[in-house]
Amino acid sequence: MVYQTDSPVLENLRLGEDCYKLILKAPKIVDHSWAGNFVHIQVNPFFYPLLRRAFSINEVDRKKGSLEVVFKVIGTGTGHLSRKKKGDTVNLLGPLGKTFSYPDNEDISIMVAGGLGIVPVYFLTRDLLRKKHKGKTYFLYGAKEKDQLYCLSDVKKLPKSKVEILYSTDDGSYGFKGYLDALLKQVLEKEDKNKVKIYACGPEGLLAKLSGLAKEENLFCQLSLEVGMPCGMGTCMGCVVKYKKDYSSPVTFKRVCCEGPVFNAQEVILD
Amino acid sequence: MMVRVAQNKKIDLAIEIAGVKFENPVMVASGTFGYGKEYADLVDLNQIGAVISKTLTIVPRDGHPPLRTFETPSGMLNAIGLHNIGVDNFISEKMKFLRTKKTKVIANIAGSTIEEYVQVAEKLNSAEGLHMLEINISSPNVKKGCMEFGSRADLTYECVKAIKEVSRYPVMPKLSPNVTDIVEIALACQEAGADCISLINTLVGMAIDWKKKKPVLSNITGGLSGPAIKPVALAMVWKVFQKVKLPLIGVGGIMNTTDALEFFMAGATAIQVGTANYVDPQTSVKIVEGLKKYCQENKISSIKELIGMAQPSPT
Structure with missing residues (x-):
């Protein structure tokens, strides 16, 4: 409704x-x-x-x-x-729009929050805490520099006993120096990839890299996409993204507003 | 002091076009309201005169790659490229819901060739609950068909006539403003047997991403809609009304009741709400209420009295 x-x-x-x-x-x-x-x-x-x-x-x-x-x-x-x-x-x-597929208790959730892309994955993390979710949860939060970690005070309030928080900045002014995908790869090396569920939102470049990574490594990864939407209701057909269900399917277009904004990273084509 | 309360007289907003009785003269424009159901949570479709479907083609189309839309001052550009589910899916999946509503249902159709328009029209003859066809001879965003036909009087005539010959429904060609003389195209529609005319579709426009040094839209150009184009649409309704006898359905940048009133006074029998649906999905319902209120306050018993009211009286 x-x-x-x-x-x-x-x-x-x-x-x-x-x-x-x-x-x-x-x-x-x-x-x-x-x-x-x-x-x-x-x-x-x-x-x-x-x-x-x-x-x-x-x-x-x-x-x-x-x-x-x-x-x-x-x-x-x-x-x-x-x-x-x-x-x-x-x-x-x-x-x-469609929501993330919430993880099960056996899953290892990795939130990847690039800049203001933090918004939907922060909501997911808070919701999991409210639901007393038992699965291991990582929260990776990155930006160009420390001053652009706008939601730092909210993230710092996440309970460290339940969420492992890691930071990255491009210039090294806070946390890991480098891009978020590099930080994500470090975490992935420690964990069983079959149990990992990645939830990400952020700049186009980051999401394109994650989409590529998910395809290469066959990872469960959901991306929340951001595009301009005239109607938001699925009627104007203006907010589409290139979509390919699997290797043998043709490329089509999906509306980000109602068939997304959350998509499986393996199914979208981000140039 | 005595306050005279406006009598709660019954205001007649109903209109009839080619035998189709519309509860009121407010329609939602093609491409801005999906197939109707998308807005059902928010808008009571029983209160709208007619729902006009997204343009339907003989087979489903995927449309143009992104970017397809871009906002401009008081307007927006779109180059969707007729992304639609195809006429068969419309009949089998979308009509069932629309039939349950009091609103009249108009299918907007297009093709790359006149034969394709005819095929779509023939298929729709079996769609139970449909009331009218709107002929898209005006979308500026496809290479073949649409504006290719609608920008030439001879091809407009041929296209409309061919559809009239096969369709069991009244036919409403939708005209393009991207022509030298819209009256000439409207007259061709009349001669071909059209039952009414809707005008206008979008105006060709573009935007350039100056940082990337290239056009914003993948199709390079798109169609401009929204309040920015209302004066253009209004002038075209005004001009066509003076030369053409068919009922006119005014469309282009209508955002509220006063915009709608201008169109009626210029000569429109009905109006369509387009881009405004994105801004406020309730716009069409608000205009229906606004028209009732206007008529009541001005002692107008039927909306028909307004049609062409601002036109010079015949001498």
């Missing part, structure tokens, strides 16, 4: 240079939201910018009926959103 609601802004927190966390009250949407789902936000009602903006859900508070989105100001739409104040309302559609 998809809902359309006018949602009051409960809080707008600045997380760093041009990065914000918006907390919105949307009980109906929250009741049906799981990790990987997104909301489609109308940033203002005056048709400029015209289209809604899609944001993965970062976290929910099911008791309060609130949800969080995290975004960086990259244009007019996110600029408008960054100026929302407590008490303003924004129109939401949600929850939209």
